[in-house]
Amino acid sequence: MNTTTIAQVKNHLEETVTIGAWLHNKRSSGKIAFLQLRDGTGFIQGVVAKAAVPEEIFNLTKNLTQETSLYVTGKVVEDTRSPLGFELQVSNVEVIQEAEDYPITPKEHGTEFLMDHRHLWLRSKKQHAIMKVRNEIIRSTYEFFNEQGFVKVDPPILTGASAEGTTELFHTKYFDEDAYLSQSGQLYMEAAAMALGRVFSFGPTFRAEKSKTRRHLIEFWMIEPEMAFMNHEQSLELQEQYVSHVVQSVLKNCKIELDTLERDTSKLEKIEAPFPRITYDDAIQFLKDQGFDDIDWGDDFGAPHETAIAEAYDKPVFITHFPVEIKAFYMKPDPDNPKVALCADLIAPEGYGEIIGGSERIDDFELMKQRYNEHELDGQAYEWYLQLRKYGSVPHSGFGLGLERTVAWISGIEHIRETIPFPRLLNRLYP
């Protein structure tokens, strides 16, 4: 048996092949049936002509139900009407398991129903495309950082204390001790950078915030690079190269998926380094000029503010030099103006919000100790972090990219819950 996958049929033109597949949808008439087949690698149409197959095969085909699993044998032929460019002239169909009453029909469904059936919803064309884009972002992330000489390091998920002391953490027990699920691997990545130079992590992160918006998940994945001997400006350059690489990789390797998602790729094609930059001071002034009277120097931006700033550009935009009070304790103050930090948020275009937060880190022992006191951090839990400033401290910078927001932006989808296979949301722990 000449078995293959839908992604590989292009290598079997005019050959007869067998594909393991599920019946995605079906259209039939008296003497011809069209089987919409999917096998995970892609979608292809199988054409069953009554004249070309034994009668029992044609009758079987007519009664196939949605999501029935099959072995389909047929000849691969070119067809310009197919998005794939090929279709299958079916000669035999073997049912593996007949699916009855598949809940997700070809018509429209509500969000609650689809989320309750997320384990099946993933099979749909749009969700399949999003997962492929997500995978390409992950693949090109590894590619980029490997090419740049980074080492992947895995920080712990169970931690004894908060990394930033701000957000709500998930609490659990670690035998007789209290423990928390990681909200950032950053502090550990700083330690790793002092050992390996340039490092990046990719892992889950947990925030017990009661956030209920299209941009928030309770459990999400972050990419956190950390670079020794790199200042804030050099970090921004790396960030814009990284994001550009990811966008261009998706454009190159996910053409069918972006087409399925009806993404306006002309907007993505513009995403090339360098990215525009605006200081926090100028951003506040810009917003006031735009008529926002609900924000003053020292406030953090809300979603409408971020969107207004992003809409002024057709690339992601860095907002730099935030007031130190509204940023994390470890960010290095600007030597020219200690009221602001050497930091930047990267705001995605089209209203998708912040996708990166980064900064140069404090490398001075005394200043870091002072920050501990100001933020009332538990000295014991952070003792090891302080030691990094004691034994050969060097200038270093890092940032964190939110994977799901990046997937949402590049895919052009409305809600972040569709960017992760099984989203954890405020009121959803199943499936």
Place this chain on the structure above:
RNA sequence: UCCAGCGUAGCUCAGUGGUAGAGCAAUCGGCUGUUAACCGAUUGGUCGCAGGUUCGAAUCCUGCCGCUGGAGCCA
């Protein structure tokens, strides 16, 4: 947590005080190039739950539950 909206067939919805409806799905039949195929027929109901008003409630009122959208917090 706050603000707003919505809960009617398996799904998506209409019905706003007087006999419970449509499209899709499912089942049966028809159709040789369909693209959420189309055409005909059949099946399908604790109107979220509890209480109240009324001769009469899916419809009006109160409470609860669930969901959706937005805000705050953040990536």
